[in-house]
Amino acid sequence: QSIIGPRREMHYHIPSFPRSIYLSKSTTSGSKNVFRILRQLGHGIVAWDEEALVHLPPEAYFKRRLSPAALKYVSHLLAWGEDNVELWRKYPEMPPGLPIHITGNPRGDLLRTEMRGLYDHDVKKIRQTHGDFILINTNFNQVNAYYPDMNLLKPPADPGKEPELSQRAIGMGMSREYAEGLTRHKQAIFEDFQRLIPVLDQTLPDHTIVIRPHPAENQEVYHNIANTSKHVRVTNEGNVVPWLIAAKALIHNGCTTGVEAFALGLPAITYRASINEYYDNAFHRLPNQVSHECFDREQLQEVLANILKGKLGHANSDERKKIMERHLAAMKGPLACDRMVDIFEEINSIQQKAPTPALKYRLRSRVWATRRRIKKRLKGFAADMSHNKSDFLRHRYPGVSQEDLQSRLAQFQQALGDRTELKVEQIFHQFYRISAG
DSSP states (O other): OEEEOOHHHHHHTGGGSOSOEEEESOBOGGGHHHHHHHHHTTOEEEEOOTTSSSOOOHHHHHHHHBOHHHHTTOSEEEESSHHHHHHHHTOTTOOTTOOEEEOOOHHHHTTSGGGGGGGHHHHHHHHHHHOSEEEEEOOOTTTSBSSGGGSSEEOOSSTTSOOEEOHHHHHTTOOHHHHHHHHHHHHHHHHHHHHHHHHHHHHOTTSEEEEEOOTTBOOHHHHHHHHTOSSEEEOOOSOHHHHHHHOSEEEESSOTHHHHHHHHTOOEEEEOSSOOHHHHHHHSHHHHHTSEEEOSHHHHHHHHHHHHTTSOOOOOOHHHHHHHHHHSOOSSSSOHHHHHHHHHHHHHHHHTTSOOOOHHHHHHHHHHHHHHHHHHHHHTTSTTOGGGOHHHHHHHOOOOOHHHHHHHHHHHHHHHTOOOOEEEEEEETTEEEEEEO
């Protein structure tokens, strides 16, 4: 059986779960206390890093995404591909002998040809609503965050002073100089896109321009553009994959959707009117490498016109294929999920032979979980902790109903030809247990 639910809420309920394998999306310093309690309760811990496909430069990545205090509790790491393995192997404090498996990632599974049927209904609905459209995915949450204090530089407490380095930038291991430079570069790209969108609206009267902002962005600027345009729409509705399948082309700059578009065969353009190779190579290299690069508005319009006329497809060269294969494994053969389950079964066979955790650890975990819940709730009210506020969490993680989950599972089973009867039970708010019926 599997139990799924919101990460933060799951930590509050740790003492309630039977001995399990905890699958973590990261191994940051913020996880070390949770990992310690999990291990004391007899749970195994397996981890991947959701940000290791399109990642920071190694030194900054190590500071932000890896913690020796957390890694010491992890029994296995799951890598997106060879590039991810090489990145982890360079980490000076990687525990010796920690197994790293190249499994690919479930997000890659969702892009595979045999899974396309999952999206047929959504794709049809999107096309009926928007017709032929160009998808613009933005990722300017460093300078256009949902709340200003979530930017790399936050407004100063004293209006007469310079912006301050935010907790986010500090947590990423950025110096003030680095954060200021990246802010200037991202702001320039942000403004490039604000100028580009009205031009596309005017020059492509037969196409809708659909903007999908990053979930952590403030959408106001995009709605303002849409309000003065004829064919511009702004939405974060649903999974991005059916939008990529339904679109005629994608425009982005250093966005992970550029990688997803390549895997799906959608022509993608990276708009690089503002260039800073230092930051672009550090942050945005992979998505830009697998897209058509355009360095000014005229070039973009020419490339886009050729795409819409059917003269140019996605950026599918042998070199780009090799780059993708190095970064994203399991796009052929067994699914990434199947490869992961094989590892889980090996861990489980060993874990079941371990002794039951001592009573003192079970009692400690209940006290710890209660204290953590209270502490996190109070943090949500702090002025500089906007990422913990309930309205932002609801915006970014809208949740799923039991009926929606059952429907989605049925679609997965149909795509995979699986006839297993599954039972879905709600055990807490937004927590579900999935088991064979």
